[in-house]
Amino acid sequence: MSKPTDDETTVVLDGREVVVSNPDKVFFSERGETKGDLVDFYAAVRDPLLAAMGGRPVLLQRFPNGAEGKSFFQKRVEKGGTPWLETTVVSTPNGTPSNALVIADLAHVAWAVNRGCLGFHVWPNRADDPDHADELRIDLDPTPGVDFPMVRDAALLVRDLLEELGLTGWPKTTGNRGIHIYLRLEPHWDSYQVRSAAVALARELERRHPDQVTAAWWKEERGRRVFVDFNQNAPHKTIFGAWCVRARPGAQVSTPFGWDEFDEAFHPDRFTMPVVAERVAADGNPWAGMYERPQSLAPLLELHERDMAAGLMDAPWPPVYPKQPNEPPRVAPSRAKKSKSES
Incomplete structure (x- = not known):
């Protein structure tokens, strides 16, 4: 300057x-x-x-x-x-x-x-x-009671699942206590499809690692687990930049x-x-390769289609969005149970 x-x-x-x-x-x-x-x-x-x-x-x-x-x-x-x-x-x-x-x-x-x-x-x-979202952003959210080593372990689980699906995740710190993992996508899908893929990824991670990772939107259901915030991929949502x-x-x-540098001594601070x-x-x-090789969303959309065929509903959307097709009621489970018991 x-x-x-x-x-x-x-x-x-x-x-x-x-x-x-x-x-x-x-x-x-x-x-x-x-x-x-x-x-x-x-x-x-x-x-x-x-x-x-x-x-x-x-x-x-x-x-x-x-x-x-x-x-x-x-x-x-x-x-x-x-x-x-x-x-x-x-x-x-x-x-x-x-x-x-x-x-x-x-x-x-x-x-x-x-x-x-x-x-x-x-x-x-x-x-x-x-009209096309060319990034899927996996946001590992350190909810109360979750420390950074737990976030680190969850990030490695994400990496391994993506590799199993033939995909490469590119990590970054959030600048605070979390980790973001990006997929640079071919520009063929809109934000609704990208969010569906993120929901499917979060649910698959929870199925495989229920004690470490959660896809539960309601905080009361998360416990001491790392939340995969799929709604960061909802249309018009932004995320803190690299x-x-x-x-x-x-x-x-x-x-x-x-x-390769994400060892036990690694800390975002x-x-x-x-x-x-x-x-x-x-x-x-370190992300140079990400831009050279955009990827397909198809492997994650296949997980989404499998979940829908099994009868799963969509995951809840944030309250500022209009009600979506196949979305469950936007009420916390404890409140729903209370309302049912009082009726």
């Missing part, structure tokens, strides 16, 4: 000038990293960052006062002011349209960081192909990694901005 003049500086990224106001403003308290440091980090990981979310719409989570301050989600990009910004119309889960930022290049990332964005939540489709910095005091990064920048400089992009 160039030297600030008064309270702002101008950076040139991918051929565009971006004004960064208050570049010395501390965003992360643990090491005193600033807004300017965050822009510099994204410049350091430019190529893998744009490989992961370039050309995709994003939902911005803004923290005007840094990682430990209050935040809000910005769904719509204001018109005017920055004529080169690329946007696209997307729908939120309840069907409301909004004009979302498209990450066309690194300058778009810096534009968002200047507005306090510490969370890029990325759509599973490209802006130029909204190479993006979390709003945590230590500025942990949602970091792609290789399965160590993936801070300087660590990740050094990894990329030394070793490049």
